[in-house]
Amino acid sequence: MPQKKPLVVVTRKLPDAIETRMMELFDTRLNLDDKPMSKADLIEAVKTADVLVPTITDRIDAAILSQAGPNLKLIANFGTGVDHIDLASARQRSVTVTNTPGVLTEDTADMTMALILAVPRRLAEGERLLRSEKWNGWSPTHMLGHRIWGKRLGIIGMGRIGQAVARRAKAFGMSIHYHNRKRLHPELEAELEATYWESLDQMLARMDVVTVHCPHTPATFHLLSARRLALLQPHAYVINTSRGEIVDENALTRMLGRGELAGAGLDVFEHEPAVNPKLLGLDNVVLLPHLGSATIEGRMDMGEKVIINIKTFADGHNPPDRVLASMF
Numbered sequence: 001m002p003q004k005k006p007l008v009v010v011t012r013k014l015p016d017a018i019e020t021r022m023m024e025l026f027d028t029r030l031n032l033d034d035k036p037m038s039k040a041d042l043i044e045a046v047k048t049a050d051v052l053v054p055t056i057t058d059r060i061d062a063a064i065l066s067q068a069g070p071n072l073k074l075i076a077n078f079g080t081g082v083d084h085i086d087l088a089s090a091r092q093r094s095v096t097v098t099n100t101p102g103v104l105t106e107d108t109a110d111m112t113m114a115l116i117l118a119v120p121r122r123l124a125e126g127e128r129l130l131r132s133e134k135w136n137g138w139s140p141t142h143m144l145g146h147r148i149w150g151k152r153l154g155i156i157g158m159g160r161i162g163q164a165v166a167r168r169a170k171a172f173g174m175s176i177h178y179h180n181r182k183r184l185h186p187e188l189e190a191e192l193e194a195t196y197w198e199s200l201d202q203m204l205a206r207m208d209v210v211t212v213h214c215p216h217t218p219a220t221f222h223l224l225s226a227r228r229l230a231l232l233q234p235h236a237y238v239i240n241t242s243r244g245e246i247v248d249e250n251a252l253t254r255m256l257g258r259g260e261l262a263g264a265g266l267d268v269f270e271h272e273p274a275v276n277p278k279l280l281g282l283d284n285v286v287l288l289p290h291l292g293s294a295t296i297e298g299r300m301d302m303g304e305k306v307i308i309n310i311k312t313f314a315d316g317h318n319p320p321d322r323v324l325a326s327m328f
């Protein structure tokens with residue numbers, strides 16, 4: 001990294017205070033009009049920058065990285081998920097990659113819990129009815145949902161967000177079950193009162209609600225495939241605030257439409273921002289435009305993390321949130 005201020009190219013508009021601090025610390029090129037960068041823009045950016053600050057919607061693939069100039073040494077991602085960055089290509093070119101884990105855990109877990117409540121209790125459907133001015137008043141049998149207290153929650157990916165969801169769901173009286181690449185430390189497992197399932201298939205067959213919190217990697221693409229979705233009981237709900245690619249969206253939509261599953265709460269989609277039009281027509285789903293970490297506080301904390309990662313790296317130290325391909 002050169003001794004002069006590093007040239008930092010930011011691909012999207014960030015909170016004002018974060019941009020101001022970046023301008024003070026670095027030779028920063030901002031994207032003030034927030035227009036998503038085209039492939040050509042991204043190539044231009046990696047050709048010239050010392051540091052690229054992409055967000056999760058910028059595809060930094062091998063083709064883009066093959067155009068990187070000799071100065072590019074750091075990709076400081078604004079976001080936790082790094083499935084949009086070709087980590088192997090970055091490593092090959094000695095480009096360090098960092099992300100912003102931890103600071104959006106609680107916000108994303110809150111949004112997940114909101115979906116776990118909203119779908120079985122028909123929150124969005126009820127709101128739509130009210131707004132349509134067709135509500136005829138309370139009745140004993142009107143718009144009945146399902147109780148979540150006492151139900152089984154299956155968490156796929158028991159990392160930061162998975163554990164934060166477990167804590168919330170426990171407080172709502174759900175029993176906690178999980179499938180993870182690695183079993184939790186026994187003390188943590190006991191604290192969360194969580195039951196580990198080595199077999200994802202067996203866990204799926206027993207759950208009332210299943211929520212996805214593993215990263216999107218080649219190993220987790222369509223982890224919830226048509227075959228696995230068919231293992232769920234017809235009264236089960238699927239929640240996904242991780243990445244759309246982990247669930248076979250077409251299969252899920254088909255099953256929801258046929259009543260083979262009770263409902264779904266989705267914050268993420270396989271081809272964002274496109275959403276399967278058939279999903280949009282279903283009443284038993286709650287669909288959000290990738291809002292998991294969308295709080296003002298969270299975005300500020302993410303920006304702080306990006307700055308700390310760049311500053312530490314530029315000062316010749318290991319950035320705190322270095323991402324290694326071996327983590328996945």
Ligand SMILES: NC(=O)C1=CN([C@@H]2O[C@H](COP(=O)(O)OP(=O)(O)OC[C@H]3O[C@@H](n4cnc5c(N)ncnc54)[C@H](O)[C@@H]3O)[C@@H](O)[C@H]2O)C=CC1
Pocket residue numbers: 080081082101102104105108156157158159160161162179180181182213214215216219220241242243267268290291292293294328
């Ligand atoms: N909707 C939103 O706005 C947000 C979504 N996310 C997504 O949430 C994901 C998880 O974030 P964190 O909990 O912070 O990550 P984390 O790394 O703390 O947890 C991920 C867990 O998944 C497990 N895992 C990995 N591969 C697996 C596999 N094949 N099968 C089962 N478990 C597997 C890991 O062992 C780890 O315990 C991110 O990768 C990102 O895609 C993160 C933040 C906000």
Ligand SMILES: O=CC(=O)O
Pocket residue numbers: 056078079080081082104292293
């Ligand atoms: O989806 C959001 C992220 O930070 O990852």
